[in-house]
Amino acid sequence: MIIFVSIKKLVQTFWWLILAMALYVFYQTIGLNMFFLFVLGLLALKFVPVLFLPILLIAVGVHFSGGFSFIADLIVWGFWGLASLPICFAFAESIRTSIERKKQENK
Structure with missing residues (x-):
C-alpha cells in the first residue's frame, strides 16, 4: 500500500506545531493576563x-501590578484624591x- 504525503501540508503542519509550542511557552512565561492582553492588542492592531x-497602557499597568488590580487601586486613589481636594x-x-498678611505687616 502506498501512502501519498503532501510535503506542503507536512511543512505547514510542522509550522503550526512550532507556533503552538511557542504560544505555550509564551503563555507559561508571562501568565494569563498578559497573554490575553497580547492577543487583544494584536487583534486591535488588525481591526481597530x-x-x-489604551490596551498598551493597560498592559503596562498589568505588568507592573501583577494583575488587573491596578484598576481598582486607581479608582480608590481617585476617590481619596477627590475627597481630600x-x-x-x-x-x-x-x-x-x-503669607499675604505677613507681607502687609512688613510694609
Missing part, C-alpha cells in the same frame, strides 16, 4: 488600531492668606 494605545485647597488658601 485606535484602541492599541477641598481639604488641600483650604490648607493652601490659609497658607496664602497668612
Whole structure:
C-alpha cells in the first residue's frame, strides 16, 4: 500500500506545531493576563488600531501590578484624591492668606 504525503501540508503542519509550542511557552512565561492582553492588542492592531494605545497602557499597568488590580487601586486613589481636594485647597488658601498678611505687616 502506498501512502501519498503532501510535503506542503507536512511543512505547514510542522509550522503550526512550532507556533503552538511557542504560544505555550509564551503563555507559561508571562501568565494569563498578559497573554490575553497580547492577543487583544494584536487583534486591535488588525481591526481597530485606535484602541492599541489604551490596551498598551493597560498592559503596562498589568505588568507592573501583577494583575488587573491596578484598576481598582486607581479608582480608590481617585476617590481619596477627590475627597481630600477641598481639604488641600483650604490648607493652601490659609497658607496664602497668612503669607499675604505677613507681607502687609512688613510694609
